[in-house]
Amino acid sequence: MIQRPRGTADILPAEAAKYRYIEQKAREIAALYGFSEIRFPTFESTELFFRGVGDGTDIVQKEMYTFADKEGRSLTLRPEGTASLARAVVENGLYGGNMPLKYYYVINCFRYEVPQSGRSREFTQFGMELYGAPLPAADVSVISAAYRIAEALRIKATVNLNSIGCRNCRPVYLAKLREYYEARRDRLCDTCRERLGVNAMRLLDCKEPECRALAAEAPKISDCLCDECKAHFSATVRGLERAGIRYRIDPNTVRGLDYYTKTVFELIADDGSGAAAVLGGGGRYDGMIGELGGPELGGIGFAVGLSRLALAMPDGEAKEEKPALYVAPMGERAAEEAAVICEKLRSLGIACETDLVGRSLKAQMKYADKSGFGYTAVIGDSELDSGKCVLRSMADGCETETAISDIPDTLVKLLAAE
Numbered sequence: 001m002i003q004r005p006r007g008t009a010d011i012l013p014a015e016a017a018k019y020r021y022i023e024q025k026a027r028e029i030a031a032l033y034g035f036s037e038i039r040f041p042t043f044e045s046t047e048l049f050f051r052g053v054g055d056g057t058d059i060v061q062k063e064m065y066t067f068a069d070k071e072g073r074s075l076t077l078r079p080e081g082t083a084s085l086a087r088a089v090v091e092n093g094l095y096g097g098n099m100p101l102k103y104y105y106v107i108n109c110f111r112y113e114v115p116q117s118g119r120s121r122e123f124t125q126f127g128m129e130l131y132g133a134p135l136p137a138a139d140v141s142v143i144s145a146a147y148r149i150a151e152a153l154r155i156k157a158t159v160n161l162n163s164i165g166c167r168n169c170r171p172v173y174l175a176k177l178r179e180y181y182e183a184r185r186d187r188l189c190d191t192c193r194e195r196l197g198v199n200a201m202r203l204l205d206c207k208e209p210e211c212r213a214l215a216a217e218a219p220k221i222s223d224c225l226c227d228e229c230k231a232h233f234s235a236t237v238r239g240l241e242r243a244g245i246r247y248r249i250d251p252n253t254v255r256g257l258d259y260y261t262k263t264v265f266e267l268i269a270d271d272g273s274g275a276a277a278v279l280g281g282g283g284r285y286d287g288m289i290g291e292l293g294g295p296e297l298g299g300i301g302f303a304v305g306l307s308r309l310a311l312a313m314p315d316g317e318a319k320e321e322k323p324a325l326y327v328a329p330m331g332e333r334a335a336e337e338a339a340v341i342c343e344k345l346r347s348l349g350i351a352c353e354t355d356l357v358g359r360s361l362k363a364q365m366k367y368a369d370k371s372g373f374g375y376t377a378v379i380g381d382s383e384l385d386s387g388k389c390v391l392r393s394m395a396d397g398c399e400t401e402t403a404i405s406d407i408p409d410t411l412v413k414l415l416a417a418e
């Protein structure tokens with residue numbers, strides 16, 4: 001038997017209902033903050049991710065699904081959305097008009113990672129990005145939107161917040177950090193020793209116990225921020241405070257990607273553990289649009305993972321809507337009429353089904369019960385002759401007589417009274 005590739009998932013209807021619910025809530029939040037949906041390709045030129053994600057990152061170094069197409073072009077399945085969105089902004093010249101730009105996206109992403117709870121090789125991100133808004137208020141609104149998505153799903157979460165400085169102050173900090181770690185090189189894990197020359201800040205979020213101990217004592221970026229970054233950070237913190245967002249300042253939140261400047265944050269589920277607890281993350285990236293050939297236009301955004309939100313959501317939060325009516329025919333003439341009745345009901349927006357299998361009446365009732373229909377209507381010759389039938393509630397067995405032609409009105413009244 002052919003099996004699905006490692007790290008991918010079949011999302012069966014009950015789980016899909018959860019994902020649909022999460023997506024719907026996230027879309028509602030995005031609309032409340034004035035963001036519009038944008039869609040872009042699943043694969044891009046590999047070069048985009050080298051430039052837009054950064055060749056020092058794990059994603060680019062180890063995790064990309066890269067392939068040559070039939071013409072030998074190097075293409076990559078997107079590992080995230082920010083680089084593609086920035087490309088779309090530049091390529092479509094979206095920055096000429098009404099600023100700031102506010103977009104959201106729902107995309108599948110691909111990363112060659114070691115699968116574990118909350119970490120797969122194909123996953124779905126919901127992201128929001130804001131361009132051309134330099135004020136700390138922009139950081140506050142984007143972080144708030146991420147937090148409100150968790151809140152709308154009744155997930156208790158906290159924002160881990162940090163500033164990693166800008167082109168002016170970060171080099172000073174990086175030099176201090178490198179010096180600190182170089183002096184302790186023999187205590188680092190192999191990965192950190194490798195990373196030290198590439199991106200020293202990544203050492204701060206290593207999970208190895210010895211590296212964690214070193215990170216706790218490492219120089220703090222907050223002592224090196226320039227005045228502008230300091231002012232930006234404290235205004236962001238003040239904004240979050242006033243918005244009632246639960247946050248904690250965490251000097252070791254640095255994020256894995258190269259493109260961030262100033263604000264970085266992660267949304268952490270209070271009850272979660274390990275990778276699955278990190279519901280989402282984001283930050284400000286001031287240089288990316290310029291890097292891709294556009295103007296110097298700052299951006300700030302985040303992405304949350306749908307599977308992690310689904311794991312963190314309380315059970316029963318996403319209720320699937322039950323179909324309203326099962327029409328059970330008795331006999332061939334009734335079966336034909338039942339099909340016509342169902343088509344009519346569906347045209348009026350009522351979800352209904354009839355027998356497609358040739359089951360006995362008893363078996364049909366069993367099916368209707370298992371499938372969670374709200375009501376059933378048995379239609380036989382006598383119902384067709386009289387033009388009347390009975391709607392039976394599957395919840396309490398209550399019966400309501402109605403003209404067949406009045407089924408929609410009667411059902412709507414019954415459902416409204418529930």
Ligand code: AMP
Pocket residue numbers: 080111113118119120121122123124125278279280281282303304305306307308
């Ligand atoms: P990142 O782009 O790495 O900052 O990821 C942002 C969010 O996407 C994470 O917080 C997760 O919710 C989700 N995510 C990232 N990688 C994976 C993965 N391999 N499997 C599932 N979700 C992921």
